Amino acid sequence: MTPPDPQPHVPRTWKKPPFIANPFIRYGIFIVAAIYLVWAFGSLPFNWARISEGLPRAARIFSGGFPPSFERFGLLLTGFKESFQIAILATLLGVLLSIPFAVMAARNIAPLPIYLIGRSVIIISRSFHPVIVAILFVAAVGFGPLAGILTLTLYSIGFVGKLLAEEIEEIDWGQVEAMRAAGAGYIATLYYAVFPQILPRQVGLSMYQLDSNLRASAVVGIVGAGGIGGTLMNAFGRYDYDFAFAILLIIIAVILLSEGISGWVRKKIW
Numbered sequence: 001m002t003p004p005d006p007q008p009h010v011p012r013t014w015k016k017p018p019f020i021a022n023p024f025i026r027y028g029i030f031i032v033a034a035i036y037l038v039w040a041f042g043s044l045p046f047n048w049a050r051i052s053e054g055l056p057r058a059a060r061i062f063s064g065g066f067p068p069s070f071e072r073f074g075l076l077l078t079g080f081k082e083s084f085q086i087a088i089l090a091t092l093l094g095v096l097l098s099i100p101f102a103v104m105a106a107r108n109i110a111p112l113p114i115y116l117i118g119r120s121v122i123i124i125s126r127s128f129h130p131v132i133v134a135i136l137f138v139a140a141v142g143f144g145p146l147a148g149i150l151t152l153t154l155y156s157i158g159f160v161g162k163l164l165a166e167e168i169e170e171i172d173w174g175q176v177e178a179m180r181a182a183g184a185g186y187i188a189t190l191y192y193a194v195f196p197q198i199l200p201r202q203v204g205l206s207m208y209q210l211d212s213n214l215r216a217s218a219v220v221g222i223v224g225a226g227g228i229g230g231t232l233m234n235a236f237g238r239y240d241y242d243f244a245f246a247i248l249l250i251i252i253a254v255i256l257l258s259e260g261i262s263g264w265v266r267k268k269i270w
Contacts, residue, residue: 065245075231076247080254083227086148087213093149094156094213095206101157102164109168109176109194122165125158134220145226152213152220159212160205164198171197207262214258218251 020026070076104110104118130151137147175193184192221229228247235244 061241064239064241067242068246068249069242070246072243076228076243076250079221079228079231079247080250082145083214083217083221083229086145086152086225086227087210087217090149090152090217091156091206091210091213093153095160095202095209097153098157098161098164099202101161102168103190103194105161105165106168108171108173109190118161118165122158122161125154126162127158130155130216130220131223134223134225138224143224143226148217148220148225148227151225152216155216156209156213160209163205164202167198167201168194203265204262207265211255211258211262214254215251 018026020029101118101121104114105122106118107115110118133154134147134151137150141147141150171194175197176189179189179193217227218229218232221227221231222233224230228251232244232247235241235247
């Protein structure tokens with residue numbers, strides 16, 4: 001009989017376990033993913049001759065854009081002013097409208113029929129890219145900022161409503177039970193037990209949505225929904241690359257500024 005080892009072998013180093021324990025499944029997924037990538041690149045109609053012809057054209061665009069021209073600063077300022085107005089109005093409307101839809105779409109506080117209606121509205125709002133929605137609103141209400149406001153309001157309802165509904169579903173349920181035990185009604189329970197728990201998240205989402213709407217307002221303007229996007233599209237259409245690059249630089253500066261402001265506000269809240 002072999003005597004027990006007084007000092008059993010203990011690994012001296014720790015090795016992170018693989019995310020899929022079964023090696024056949026793990027390596028099988030890698031092989032399938034590699035085969036799919038090869039098939040996808042091989043089946044898509046890439047025109048390499050046209051791509052090679054476009055490279056000199058891209059070089060001319062970038063060389064023509066430097067140095068950026070700020071001579072028409074008044075036109076640039078007018079476009080950005082309209083983009084700001086579109087983004088701020090759409091954020092305010094979208095955030096306000098997203099609150100009731102988020103309450104409706106939270107399964108823990110909404111009956112099933114109301115929950116299905118709330119979720120349906122949020123899913124429809126998130127189904128299409130803002131450019132597609134902007135094309136529809138431009139066709140419906142005409143060119144201009146109104147189409148941009150409607151587009152970004154719908155976009156904000158979908159994004160903020162979804163994340164807010166998920167936040168409501170994860171709240172501490174003890175406060176809700178305490179309010180109900182004290183005889184509070186539905187509105188009072190929402191006001192004193194639910195909303196205080198999601199308020200920091202709501203403010204953070206609102207700041208992020210404003211930042212996102214500032215970027216999106218430039219994009220939807222390309223299809224005629226107002227803002228700096230129309231000015232940018234016209235600059236490219238006239239081969240006015242130095243002015244177009246000036247607009248792009250201002251867009252980057254505005255996004256950096258809004259990112260700094262939103263970070264400062266979040267620190268003050270938390």
